[in-house]
Amino acid sequence: MRLALLLSAALLPLATAAHAAEEAAAPSVSQDETADPIIVTAARTNLPVTALPLTAEVIDRETLERQLQISGSVVDAVAALTPSFSPSRQKLTGQGETLRGRSPLFAIDGIPQTAPLRDGSRDGFTIDPFFIDRVELILGSNALQGIGGTGGVINQVTVSAPAQDGWSARTILQGTAESGFRSDGFGGKVGALVANRSGAFDVVVGAAYERRGVFRDGEQRRIAPDGTQGDLMDSDSLSFFAKAGVELGSGVRIEAMGQRFHLQGNGDLIAVAGNRLAGLPSTGAPGTIDGEAPENLAESLALTLTADDLAGGALRVRGFWNRTADIYGGATFADFQDPAIAPQGTLFDQSQNISRKWGVNASWERGFGPLNMVFGVDLLNDHTVQKLAATDRAWVPPTDYRSIAPFTQANLALWDGKLRLAGGVRWENVEISIPYYQTLWFYGPQQVGGGSPSFDRVLPNGGIVIEPARGIRAYASYAQGYTVPDVGRITRAIRTPNVDLDTFLEIEPVVADNREIGVEFARGPIEASATYYWSDSDRGQLLVLVGDVFEVQRQRIEIEGLELNLTTKTPIPGLRLGIGYAHLNGQVDTNGDGIVNADLDGANIGPDRLNLSADYTNGPVNLRLQSRTHFARNFEGGDVRNNFGGYHLLDGSVTVATDVGSFTLAAQNLLDRQYIDYNSDTQRPADNLRFFAGRGRSVTLSWLGSF
16 A cells, blocks of 8 residues: 555656646646635635645535535535545435545534534534535544544535625525436425625525435335434425624624524335345335434524734634534334333334534634744533433433633745645643433443543644645645544443443543645646545544444554545547546454454445546536446455445536526436445345435436526
């Protein structure tokens, strides 16, 4: 794998040679040399991303809208465009979806959506994508946003009012059908945003409603619903969004944002077992589920103060509040049984995860000649409980998380920015408070002594950037990412008597060391990049299936990977081609001797992948074809029944811009391929009920209007 370094180093001279040949044929000024620098707000600095020793990507509004018309969700858009993101499950849950083999931190305008104490795995579905202007991705473990970014950061930046005075509006009308055009597969979406700027004041408000029909596989069978974790298909969502700001003069601005997202399944589809040995996936049949249908509710409020010239620097302070309430499907799971309530095997229940958090992110940035400095502090409080709703039992005890994290970052530009040295430190000071509690009957029950374990850790980062000419750069970096393990999964599953949480090592934090080397080239018609990275954590977090549920095991984890990307214009006017490749290898120490000895399984790491794309624009018409090849993978040291067979998908879209808006006809899985989704193919080899097929061809017709 170390040969990947040679591949990375080789890309730069190859791309430079290609550019030199192109310049010799037709000298011109590169578009990249005149474009505005890209700022990634999730990086907590106003410096352009080219000044930072990390891998970052921005999915702009045009690209995001095209992907949303193909698939409908931000998670699917990221999964389609980012080779190192694992295949989307096409379900309401994101359990097992990773970025570079680790869990990413989802955020909305920097507001963390992940619950640090009990990860409900629904953090990718907390806002309607109609309200998103762009998506910022920072790949690799880092502590820039605090807790949770061991795989990277996926920051969804919301829309803003227009830059000029006056009114504007944006609307969407959308209809979706499965191949075969059966009535239960029809879905639709309607949404509107209205914005106004009047002098110092601006406001934008919007609402969106979406109805999702039944999904079908490539052989026209209804795909089975995920009755426990929840499903996107056969569901309805209603969302509201508002943002208002006022300029107070001298670069001072106050802005408020609020949004509410509510998605609920219709509960009229039940799963029918398939047959793994015969390759027959589970299917869905009309019926009424027991209990409440899975539901997801997310609400966020934020108040932001910015002052562009305070003591010679730029101040940014954001206070936020966030609440999520998730209901999961019920059953007579073994974990839920209690003979004191009902005969064993008959007790039906369903869990509900409720999390409330508030926090403050504050930073001040100033340049001192060639030195740029950022000073800041982040505060975060989270209160989480997981209940069994039908019997009002606490599965995860009420748990509080408190974090105080001051940080500083420095970036020194030498030789007119051709060489940059960057680095910083973040001090995480964490306390977790859990009262005395009793586990469910299934686990003993055990009497667990409460406590307030605390941790503090200095998390360093540093790197070097070399940019000999605009559009050509190389970098190397080291950064630590930090999170706590899924405390809820750990505390609810304690089977040992007389545990004292003040000394219980299983809830110590996960610290991931990330190192990467990258080169990038963006000149003329060519944009190319290569990144090699490797990361490890001494006490990583591994999801292991025990009975009906996943539990957390703390084991050493080592991951390494290679990412290659290339896009280029062609001699055909308007035609642009792209290729992206990701290789990922992860291993774990299963026997506790400190040496990794088995592959990470499909619940914890994604497959290697190749992305190909072609975009053609001619006047008002744009056409796009994109393919995703997920390569087969065998997991050494695991159950051979969980080896992955691989699959290939093709998507396409046609957009026509007119005076009354743009019309798009898009298709996901254009060739209607039949396949088993990655998570199902690599997990639960004896479970015929959760053997989910991937979605077959779906067709979406959209109208986007701007006024």
